[in-house]
Amino acid sequence: VYEAGGGERNEVVVTSQTREVMGITATVVTDTETRDGELVEQTADWFAQDRDGNVWYLGEDTKAFENGQPSAAGSWEAGVDGALPGIIMKADPQVGDAYRQEFYRGEAEDMGKVVRVGDAETVPFRSFEGLLVTQDWSPLEPDVVEEKFYAKGVGLILETTVRGGSERNELVSYQSGG
Numbered sequence: 001v002y003e004a005g006g007g008e009r010n011e012v013v014v015t016s017q018t019r020e021v022m023g024i025t026a027t028v029v030t031d032t033e034t035r036d037g038e039l040v041e042q043t044a045d046w047f048a049q050d051r052d053g054n055v056w057y058l059g060e061d062t063k064a065f066e067n068g069q070p071s072a073a074g075s076w077e078a079g080v081d082g083a084l085p086g087i088i089m090k091a092d093p094q095v096g097d098a099y100r101q102e103f104y105r106g107e108a109e110d111m112g113k114v115v116r117v118g119d120a121e122t123v124p125f126r127s128f129e130g131l132l133v134t135q136d137w138s139p140l141e142p143d144v145v146e147e148k149f150y151a152k153g154v155g156l157i158l159e160t161t162v163r164g165g166s167e168r169n170e171l172v173s174y175q176s177g178g
Helices: none
Strands: 002-004 008-021 024-035 038-049 055-066 069-071 084-089 098-100 111-122 127-138 141-151 155-163 168-171
Touching: 008 038, 024 055, 084 098, 111 141, 127 155
Parallel strands: none
Antiparallel strands: 002 008, 002 168, 008 024, 024 038, 038 055, 055 069, 055 084, 098 111, 111 127, 127 141, 141 155, 155 168
């Protein structure tokens, strides 16, 4: 569970569900975003890990809500309408590694780059050391750059907007399924 200012809360769940994408069995991860208790967005993301350990992002089914009305804008699936999978986390990330995280022209074009390793941060859940830090951006929103902090064995613990805003989305609780 992540929280940001303004009453924003994200609950991310790695489910036991799978989805076939481009002939690949992907794990379904749900993400439910609320603001002040009202549903803002509900997403099912599809991830798969290759033999080398790279984690691939194969698409998402997004439902954003504005004034109670749903929109599927931002949804994409690798292999459909020219969309391509991307790497969300490299198996052996090194400072300077840059990669495409997703690609669906005009809809989903996120990029990532490893900028630091070994950082330490404290979030409401607890303090962490040895963090991997990526810088994420999209050519669709060139004025916005985020840094994401990942802890081994936990995953994403912190997102901060370093250009184009001042948001800070922090891990507040974590429960391992096994």
